[in-house]
Amino acid sequence: MPTPTVVIAGAGLAGATTATELREGGYEGRILLLGSEAHHPYIRPPLSKEYLKGDADRSEAFVHPDEWYAQHHVEFMPETEAGSFDGPAHELFVSGGARLTFDSLVIATGASPRHLDVPGAGHGAVYVLRTIDESEWLRSALSVGGRRVVIVGSGWIGMEVAAAARGYGNDVTVLGHAAVPLAAAIGPELGRVYEQLHRDHGVEFRNGVSVVAIGGDDDGPREVVVSNGERITADIVVVGAGAAPNTLVAERSGLDLNNGILVDAGMHASAEDVYAVGDVANPFLPAIGQHLRNEHWANAIAGGKVAARSILGQHASYDDIPYFYSDQYDLGMEYSGYGPLAADAEIVYRGDREAREFIAFWLRDDRVVAGMNVNVWDVNEEVQRLIRSGERVDRARLTDESIDLAAV
Template identity: 75%
Template sequence: MSHPTVVIAGAGLAGATTAVELRERGFAGRILLLGAEAHHPYIRPPLSKEFLKGEAPFADAAVRPDSWYAENEVEFLPESEAGSFDPGAHELFVSGGARITYDSLVLATGASPRPLGVPGSGHGAVFSLRTIEDSQWLRSALEVGGRRVVIVGTGWIGMEVAAAARSYGNEVTVVGRSAVPLGSAIGPELGHVFETLHRDNGVAFRNDAHVVAVEGGDEQAVVLATGERIPADVVVAGVGASPNTIVAERSGLALDDGVPTDQGMRTVVEDVYAVGDVANPLLPAIGRRLRNEHWANAIAGGTVAARAIVGEDASYDDIPYFYSDQYDLGMEYSGYAPLATGADVVFRGDVGAREFIAFWLRDDRVVAGMNVNVWDVQEQIQRLVRAGEPVDRRRLADEGVDLAAL
């Protein structure tokens, strides 16, 4: 009797997690893991943190040691990209013309950095950050020190790169369209905390600013809509990422901010799943779909897909989580960003000293929480989010009240 074949198109954290989870759950069939890069799967957060700052080797970012794949009979196909699939024939078409027959197909094609899309932004002095090579090239440019670095974008990548650039002694200017950095991610109150942190570490900001060009030549500069020219030896584009949906599009799948799935990571096409950055899964806890690009989502989605493939009753019920390290500030965030947008913020601790917990409340229910330089509280934060029960705001803000008692 032949065993089923699972083909995973994409060898990032989500794809690798699917493969690992399948084996750990006793799946005895064939697993093919197709990766666009030459490397075995690795996680991406260190690329803008420890690895970029030269504090950790690339090996630390590996999802599993390279030897794990052969030892567990996972056929890793590097530098292989999916083109499209035929749902009826259960065939995946791979770059180069090969066809692979599957019983289950997992789309784990990830996301790609958005380009600046302004005149001059396509040349080699403008960096983006997605792959290990991107991080290596950027680190080589930054570790020289004493350079003028302009970062376009005030999301997490932009702010983490700013911190790394300053650690090498570079002059850093961050340009963003919003009134406050990270405003769309965590709101203005918390965005100001991070802006102050960076200003205290010597970073300059141009908020509410629009980049219209990158001028090259002897005096490279980032040009703003106001006409201001910011001299730049290094330019970094951190303006977000777009899901890699081309395989789904070519195969006739309808899109909705990525590839929509049910709570088991199933697409509308039988035996086809989507995980990671490209997936837009239904989250039963909030009754809506939510796509996010954080590493914890890749693990959660890959785990759920593997469980569904082996026939288990699988549902995406993890609360979205991410973390960031900038200078001497470490933070963790758990919660539902769409529900936190515009919600009331309650602080516990010393915001000025950057040792606090922030809670986002909607109808007196905690929908998200972020701990800043306060540790071992994520379990309590996630419990409050998951409970969905009204809380007493005064007790929530009172450090004398144990979070476990709320």
Template identity: 55%
Template sequence: MTQTARSLVIIGGGLAGARAAEGVREAGYEGPLVLVGAEAVPPYIRPPLSKEFLAGTDDRDAIDVHPREWYDEHRVELRLGRRAERLDPRSHRITLDDGTGLPYERALLATGAAPRPFGGPGGDLDGVRLLRTVDDSIALREALEPGGRRVAIIGAGWIGLEVAAAARGYGNDVTVIGLEAVPLNGAIGDDAGEVFAALHREHGVDLRMSTSVARIVGEEGRATGIELEGGDVVAADLVVVGIGAIPRTELAEAAGLDVGRGVVADAAFRTSDPDVLAVGDVASVFLPFLGTHLRTEHWANAEHAGKAAGRSLAGEAVEYDDIPYFYTDQYDLGMEYSGYGPLASGVAPIFRGDREGRKFVAFWLRDERVVAGMNVNVWKVNDTVQQLIRSRAVVDPAALADPAVPLEALAGVAG
């Protein structure tokens, strides 16, 4: 099959792709628009898959980006259950896995990332789970819901801890195994990570930190536990692997586009080929505020950058420079984080509020300026945190830690 009319084509059926379709139409583009998605269902939102949906508090409809009829109403042609096999910038043609050719005027890569599998022995046993798709989450929820099971989680990052919280909520025994001394070390550092470590221990999670996994052990083809370096075995009825994600850059690489830690794109999401754009988990986008490229794997990036990339795809002048943002919900703890992780790395945070009671705001400073902030069980402050980051104001750490000093006043100080 071959399509002869040139279209705007979005490759990727996730949140970034769906928001890009919105951006295209909001920019006033009236021509043909095609969205190619590898899954057989319309685009949905992924963060609840390890949070509310996994915990059973959100139903299936709650995670859809749009109802199915939205795509018809906005003349978005869905090619679901199809993968783009080849992107040819010279002929401006995309080839799908069923042989269909899609001639494109401009294309947007929103191919996302794939969960990193466990690379050691036993990774292919039954009962070893990865979490990326809604089907993954449904299967994991069905395995957790009866309760009373032994769940071992490899990885003490956001996915690992969120799955741990959901598993404990169903009444399962949970062990989390992490390489670092403190959970979330790579994301928020030891001081803030200790807050989450204490939270999980209080809820009965067995944290095995500074620990590496030798192999996943099993009997009759099914996982029965995890053997640690040193020989100890953690018995498990279910093993969940949450050790990061790998951007899906294969299509871009084969097309000859510049690829670094993701598909390299400018602030308008244009890759090394100006008629091919990239957004979301797969893209390393230049952020003018930061002065460098950054690949971000969080919901807000897909939500906001997706729409901006769609406007750029439609021909509108765009310079994207939003501050990265993400959130988590674990037990009775809710958190929002805004800022630039690379700048915050290795910096001890300044806490404002009750750290022991888990009701505080933490700030990371670089050159006396706030580069990241995290509010825990403190609400309606994230916008101010972002204003403080964007202000580049020089701040007094003592004033930052003092709840009596309004954050708005600090954001208004000339840098």
């Protein structure tokens, strides 16, 4: 009788978490873990934070030591990409023409960075940041110091790279579509807190602009041409324009798609015995009654665990509150909450925004739907408790620092 087999297409954090949870949950069949890169699975936050800044060793980014996979009988297949699958036959077609038979298939193909589609964007001095190799190349370029760095995009990646670049003593200019950095993620009021933080550290901003071309001689500096007509000289250009889910396998195989692969709360896709996890998955969250795709590392862990439990035949449901963190200069923060509910919610504060030590709460009908603690620590569990409870809160008590948050 053939050995039961789980094939995991994608060797990022979500794929590695799925494999880990399967083994820890007692799964005794084969686990094939397919990675498009040569490296074993690693996590991405350090690539724009600790590792990029030079505060962490490369090895600290990896999910497990290399030997873990053989020790736990996880068959790691590097530089192997999935093409499509035959659902009724339970076969996955991979690069090179091979076919892998599966009992369960987990699609964990992640997302790819968006590139600039303008003349000159393919030059070697123009970087994107998604892989550990790209982080290493960028770290090497930035660490020289004294260079002119232009960052295209004022989201989390762009702002974290800006902080790292300034830490190495480079001149930094950030170009953003929005009128305020990070506005799409946390709103303009809090976005201005970050903008001022960066300005205090010498970063220049051009808000409400786009890049129309990147010029310059091959042997010389680049010239970033902006929609307002300005030309900005750059030795290094970093594009942080977001990412798009890698749905090609799903498209070729007929899975239901909508901003990623649609999955239910148990991470089941629209084909039998097929699951999707991580950046590529758009799971249904029972807590808010809607699908929500996010690209943060906590989602990769949560979704991978749920998929593994579903494969093991357990009742599993995605009930983790979305979470991420960011470190820029001396400002650290943690965010928990549901972006769609926070988008037009009222924000109230506990603490001192001027001193950049506070907690922001997003309220809908006096219920906390998201919270962000900035340079205030050991409160995230309480923030998540308030979100999870769904109960109305007393605003005066919520914003009063003299009252223990646990008592709100």
